[in-house]
Amino acid sequence: DAGVTQSPTHLIKTRGQQVTLRCSPKSGHDTVSWYQQALGQGPQFIFQYYEEEERQRGNFPDRFSGHQFPNYSSELNVNALLLGDSALYLCASSWDALNTEAFFGQGTRLTVV
């Protein structure tokens, strides 16, 4: 049984570009949450998707958007990249939107230059 998988593992982008990160949840999970983790900091909640809709959102600008597909996989899109967007982006899945135990993927390390 595969856990949460994220792709790509590493990515380098230039300021102003757009990026799409992908996440496949653990089998049986229908809720996906995205987090941004800067070096030495705790994960910052971006948003959560359940039943293909954004259910909760953290304090992130509209440049951060997402999508959930019928198979529960999810994408995180970031437009007009800034240097400050460089971070580890973590995807977490859980089996319901009531926020029970979350399983995290290994993350995507995004570097903006």
Add this chain to the structure above:
Amino acid sequence: GQQVMQIPQYQHVQEGEDFTTYCNSSTTLSNIQWYKQRPGGHPVFLIQLVKSGEVKKQKRLTFQFGEAKKNSSLHITATQTTDVGTYFCRGAQKLVFGQGTRLTINP
């Protein structure tokens, strides 16, 4: 919005010493979760506390949830080198993580 504060930010101990990290919320939490992140790794779920005053144990780890459901603690007895990492609490209601407590151990 909901804020979750953790103290201390860093803790260095000798192997065999005890370790405690504290989590305080600005609002009442419906439940709280604890995660451990090893260096270079991703957060791994440890436990969830739901009831006021709840205490749960996992071998050398003891988790407590305050009576007012606004604070929590994680205590490790007789630390081992495998305990190294950053410990985070998360208010499951609003999915907000604390800043974490980074534990380093001198063998």
